[in-house]
Amino acid sequence: MVVQCSGDALLSKIRVIDVTGSTNSDMLGDPNAVEGDWLVARRQDAGRGRQGREWQSLDGNFFGSTLVQLKDSDPPSSSLSLIAGLALRDAIEVAAPHADTLLKWPNDLLLGGAKAAGILLERAGDRVVVGFGVNLAVAPDIEGRDTASFADVVQMAPQAFAPLLAGAFARLLAAWRSSGAAATAMAWLQRSHPIGTVLRVHDGDRQVREGYFAGIEDDGALRLKVGDTVETIHAGDVSVVDSPIQGKR
Structure with missing residues (x-):
């Protein structure tokens, strides 16, 4: 059809x-x-x-x-x-x-x-x-x-x-x-998990990082605040640990 x-x-x-x-x-x-x-x-x-x-x-x-x-x-x-x-x-x-x-x-x-x-x-x-x-x-x-x-x-x-x-x-x-x-x-x-959401990221090397969602780059890469550093992540699996608005997921 x-x-x-x-x-x-x-x-x-x-x-x-x-x-x-x-x-x-x-x-x-x-x-x-x-x-x-x-x-x-x-x-x-x-x-x-x-x-x-x-x-x-x-x-x-x-x-x-x-x-x-x-x-x-x-x-x-x-x-x-x-x-x-x-x-x-x-x-x-x-x-x-x-x-x-x-x-x-x-x-x-x-x-x-x-x-x-x-x-x-x-x-x-x-x-x-x-x-x-x-x-x-x-x-x-x-x-x-x-x-x-x-x-x-x-x-x-x-x-x-x-x-x-x-x-x-x-x-x-x-x-x-x-x-x-x-x-x-x-x-x-405007349609995603809010800034400040706690995320757990498993990257391509299978390393696990946890930090705060700090937005995205124009090319779609994730910005993750870990301690005092904002890291740019281009690929990985992400789980929402805690949202400042909607609670844990």
Whole structure:
């Protein structure tokens, strides 16, 4: 099934299929895919999250990917993760305006403090595939991590959610190109865990650091205050230890 979706900036083509291994892999390997194309699967057999983790495929959840064709004039490509998070939260706000959602660095959307969605970006040359996994219907069991689904706040099929996400992503991608990464970072901060939140970070070397959230760089890197020093972290797993507004997570 193919659906045409008019976003604020471009026309998105959404292809919905029953099953595949990974929508990210399919999109990245399709030489005919162009910016604005979306692939949505009702089920994935080989879905994955960050650092090669398995992404569970549960009935009724959303699994979809889109493509960005990088241009020489674009802001830093690493800041595309901010665009993806903002688009996901905007789409959820349309579907469920009263849902208690929050963006968590680097690529999660929290519902009531528990993980309800994740994002995976993969790049090949000047093509970046942005993949989304959203617990629309069921929260998977993940050891050591609180999870949630949107089933209690909205009843929505993946194919109905796809146009909301595609439209939000198109609009924010255009804003990213016209306004730059700094404006994107500012918008992300307004929708994330607040400054001063205590975070525990497992970086790429598997070192663990705990400190205070001190914002993000324009390229999307995390600023973590540890003692009297503000460190810049470009990759890692983050858990919220304590929020000055909303308590522990």
